[in-house]
Amino acid sequence: MMPASFDIAYALDGFFAAFFVLFSVGIVVARQMRGALFLFVLHALALTASAIVLAIALDSPHLGWVALITFSTKAIAVPLVLRWAAGRKLHERREVDHVLTITFSLLIAAVLALIAWVTIEPLVQAIPGRPFAAINLPTGLIAIFFGAFTVTVRREAMVQLMGLLVMESGAFFASISIVNDLSVIAEISAAVDVPIAAMVIGLLIRNINRVAGSTRVGHMADLKEHN
Amino acid sequence: MSPTVTHLVVNLIQVAFLLVFAPLLKGVLERLEEIIQGKRGPSVFQPYRDIYKLFGKDEIVSQDSTWVFRFAPIIHFVMPIFVVLLIPALTTMPLFFAFMGDMLSVGFYLSLGGFFIALAALDTGNVYGPVGASRSRMVGFLSEPAAILVYFTLSYVANSTIPYVVTASWAQSWASMLEPAHLLVVIAFFLLILADEGRIPVDSPSGKVEIAMIGHSNYLEYSGTSAALIKWGGALKLMVLMIIFLNVLVTPWGLASTLHWADVLWAIPKVLAKMFIFLVALAVIESSLAKLRLFRIGEYLAAAFVICLFAMGVRLVGIA
């Protein structure tokens, strides 16, 4: 590995990491479901791109497979599942409810990013010999936080599901920089697990839509202590 | 020629470059948008004709207005010219006035023009003027924190707030252009340009309905020479922002590296080519977006602010 080409790989990885974070924020605040879905696909592509950069830079064909699996599950299979789950709701021009205003959500997102970074910093220090960890670990944890934040502040089941998947992508974004030899069985099952989980949750969303006439789960509040 | 004289000559070339080509860029942008919308559009030289025509017209000034009203267009026109002396418009090496003011002062000069225009709009007593003034101030209040953060992030990268030094530090290598902080700042600054210039997601430049205007209703009362200065000044401001965006941030290449007059003149077509590409992108983006509701502008600018904050955070923690 030439030092100069390593610099370029490092910079490229950072470039995709920035996009990865940006699209995660976009999903937190996207107003319409279609926009959120579009951002989700871009988000998966940023993950794939980072995996490709790492595969080339670390000369690891294994990460190449990871990139391929990621692309086929997250950028193709899962968005298709999401489209199916949303059904006709996808094309509604309705604006998606937020618990907080968008401005406030964005500020909290910024604070969360900082917290994530402070949390993961000791780990980055503790693992020498993993050059890309300095970019990927914080970025991954930030995406996990943003995904959790999405689930918390959005009242729309579809977007909450996207938040869960963003968290999952975040975990993988972090891990490709440190684990480049996940055993094959774990990898395949992870690849199968994600679309299955998305499908089951999608089916649940379709049922909620059928029974409640809407996917705005934030407005379902029948179950409380004093009823 | 002594160095001082050379610097002065190059500075004059820069100012002339700004004054001459600003209306053209405005015309090109308008033409491009019309073409994208499937129309033929006016000639790219239409802004020159407009300005020439306005200079020949009589000016009407309200009896109730004060000196602020007469004075504002001049400030609006002059401030971009001051700014161009501070930024790398055609050359990479710092010119005579380069160390007179840094990026913050660039921001101050540009907002000073906006401030006087808002005052003038209040001054006339026109119904729509104060509405536009208050709205454009609202946008200004929200965009300025983000703008200041952009400047700070940039200067943190270069360890300097002088635009020339920032350009030099970005232009060092390809790799530095890919840094996450850089990317994020570019996006945030682009959002701010759209807001500051009253372009589409924030304001509609071609709108003709006074009640929906944000910044454009500030100019309703002007006629004759003042109107020409306002129009020309608006074009200058757009061009100055483009110079900062392109020459300092996105593509710090194609500038003259010596002060020889031939080099400097050769830089003009290169910079214009970059600007043309930028205008095409701007026209496409503007045509594909819809105007935001007034109260959504806060969210739009908060997004710019947060993106800046990320950029600053990424820089501070030294990830890249």
Added chain:
Amino acid sequence: MLVLILVIPAVVALLTLASRRLAPWLTLAGMLIGLGLAIVNALRVAHGGIIHGAYGTLSLDPLGALYLLVVAFVGVTAALYGIGYLTARMAELTEDDPPPRYRQYFPLFNLFLLSIMAVPLASNLAVIWIAIELTTVFSAFLVAYDDGRQALEAAWKYVALTSMGAMIALLGVLILYYGINHQGQPITWQGLQQAAPHLPAAVLLIPFVLWLIGFGAKTGLVPLHTWLPDAHSQAPASVCAVLSGVEVSAALYMLLRIYPALVANPGIVNPEIWYLVAGLITVATSAFLLLQVHDYKRLFAYSTIEHMGIILAACGLGAGGHQLGTVYQLFAHAFTKSFCFYAAGLATLVFGTQKIAAVGGLLGRAPVVGWALLLGAIAIAGAPPFALFISEFEILRTGFAAGQYAATGVLTTLIVLAFVAIVYQAGRIVFGEPVVADGYQPPPLPKTSMVALAIAFVPVLVFGFYLPPPLMSLVHQAALILGGPT
């Protein structure tokens, strides 16, 4: 041998798709075989230590074996209980109610149990994580069994919150994966234990914190517990029994198993503080919630939260002494809580409502169910002579012996408070004049469910004063794994 435990539920799940009439009995048969296999394997483990299967992808150690036993046992009673209970529940439905998901229930039930049993059996940590995620996936529609608005709301909360936790835990798993792999150890619990002393503290502590949040959501730690009462108030009692008894503690099992690794690392100071604080907060919150609960299935759900907190705190208290109490509490809670839910499910059939204020005099209306509910409540609250009394006594004794007076004192107070709350609420249900709701015709109590109730009661009572020697040896070995001396 080990692989059969997982193959059988998978095969049965396929078979249940074929016949609607035979599905309940096929499920029961599958679960019985599973229990037999679990007992055989647990005996092997009790005598010979860790066993491996399926070319090393599966393995079973004493703690895993103990957990597998309760999963298999609860699986059997839940399958038996479900046969009559679900039919009786359907007879109770009015015209307006949507038809429940009876057809999907049996395949999903089998897959659900399959994924829970994979947690103690799988060797690879990443596979264990997948198993835990799958428990959520497969049980989502079991919670939404009624297919009504409220059931779907509960299922959504359950899925959203626990999946969120699983995703947070995933990063922890992957960081541990790096750490263990870097030390050249296999990615198993044993490998983790071998690698732990040599890892940088951050590589162990950050995954642990991620697990505490992530698996904490699944196990119902406060403040991520909100899904638990909702899901338990909506799911059928047979599902509640599995959910509360064993599924929730699958995530807790993960938190317990990482504990010895934390202790082994020299860089981590006082790891037990995390366990104590998280556990005590959970116990305290749930003890007060128990006092003001309005729904008796939610009552037992809060009691589950309380017990998860007790086990976690016990693990922290055991640092200076030993972990016998922790392990025995995990073991005893599983079958005691499933018994409570069986009784509560039958009470729902008797009354037609789950509101505590609207019911009373259960002893008069259905004596067997009334006694079961009363005994279950007393047993889960931790009174002698039931199994949970032994473990709670052991936990508190260990705590005081270890000199943790403040924490143990608080825990004792909270346990007493929870005891009072549960017994008081149970008293409101079982004593008093029999209340008859207007126009509600209770269906005859299903026989299979009564048999399941009786079977489930056996360990609750027996293990309070007698533990068979192999089981005793298993408990001791399991406590040894958690890091305490025997």
